[in-house]
Amino acid sequence: MIKGSIVAIVTPMFPDGAVDWNSLAGLVEWHIAEGTDAIVAVGTTGESATLDFDEHIEVIRRVVGYAKKRVPVIAGTGSNSTAEAIAQTRAAKDVGADAALLVTPYYNKPPQEGLYRHYKAVAEAVDLPQILYNVPGRTGCDMLPATVARLARIPNIVGLKEAKGELSRIRELLALELGAHFAIYSGDDATACESILAGCQGDISVTANVAPRKMHRLCAAALAGDRAGALALDAELRALHKDLFVEPNPIPVKWALAEMKKIQNGLRLPLVPLDPSHHEVVRAALRAAGAL
Template identity: 75%
Template structure:
């Protein structure tokens, strides 16, 4: 089981939308040096929706190759087509990913039975550990705890990332008693500390893109049960947890990384650059966390 701070890595791009391979290499090296516990490559923060299949797999392979076993790499392989998700997961397994993070199908809004069968079909088709990902605010579908409990009984399904952002949901998942081998990850930085202190195993984090060492230390303190130290470390990050979502993710975090000199300015339509009116908000959040741009 991978524990701690797992970065939901951005995909660096030039102004024309071309992938910045050198910048991607540097991000991987930086996260390893800063103590990040795992990298999610081409998850939703990595703009998976705008990369074609070949690009998608190429970015995952580049991260796997650059990490070279120094840090676990989790491939984002979600799709609203079960067949496409299986293909992405198969290809990710073949290039050496350690696990797959699979977001719930978006737009088509399957019922709970459809969600169960979607993940079960992928798990049965591919021999790779699978982490389900629930983010109803982006997908339009909410995977309920009862469905997570069913999925936990399926071989290869080893965890869930829960990003509803509600502590009531965190407590519901913990109350299922899924056991020590089924991983529970926060997908909401603002509630990650409290979730880990209650029994979650880590945080798949947007904030870690800009504050990797601080997020690693905070998660480590929470995993150790040191609530006072975790709170102390988390306090300067609270504005980032909030304001990196002042516009839809990943607009603010990519703007911040560009100002930090770590990536270029690129996004792909329909995403557009961070609104000028939001720049001071993100700048202030970075400053509160001790990050100068």
């Protein structure tokens, strides 16, 4: 079971939108050196929505190669098309991903039975550990705990990233009998500390992009039941948890990484660089966390 601080890594780009492979390799090395426990490649933060199929799989392949089995690599392979989700998950397995993260189908708003059948179809088509991903604020679709419980009975569905941002939902999920093989991960940095203290196995994190060592230490403390230590670290990161979302993710976190000289500030339309009115806000959050 994957545990701890799991970075939803950005996909570095040049100003023209081309993928910056050298910077991606550098980020992977930095995360491993800083203690990041696992890497999600091409999730929401990795701009999966604007990478084409070949680019998507190439990012996963390269992250797997850069990581060299030192940390697990989880591939973002979700889609609002079940056939496409199957194809991406199969390709991710072929290039060596350790697991897949599949967002709920977005825009078409499937009912709970549709969600169940979608995930069941992907799990049955590809023999790879698969993590469900619920983020209704992005997708317009909320996967309910009862559906998660049904899906947890499928052997290679091994976890859920819950990004609704409500501790009440986390507690409801943790109260279910989902099996020892099934992990619940926070997908919301602001509530991740309390979620892990309550029983989650880690955090799939945006904040870890810019403060990897502190996020690793926070998650390790919370997993060990060190409430005081975890909350103290969380307090140092609180401004980042909030201010990395002053505009839609990953706009602020890419600006922050460029400010840290880790990447260039390249994004693909329809995303645009962080508005200058937010620069000092994000800069102050980086300083508060000791990242600048």
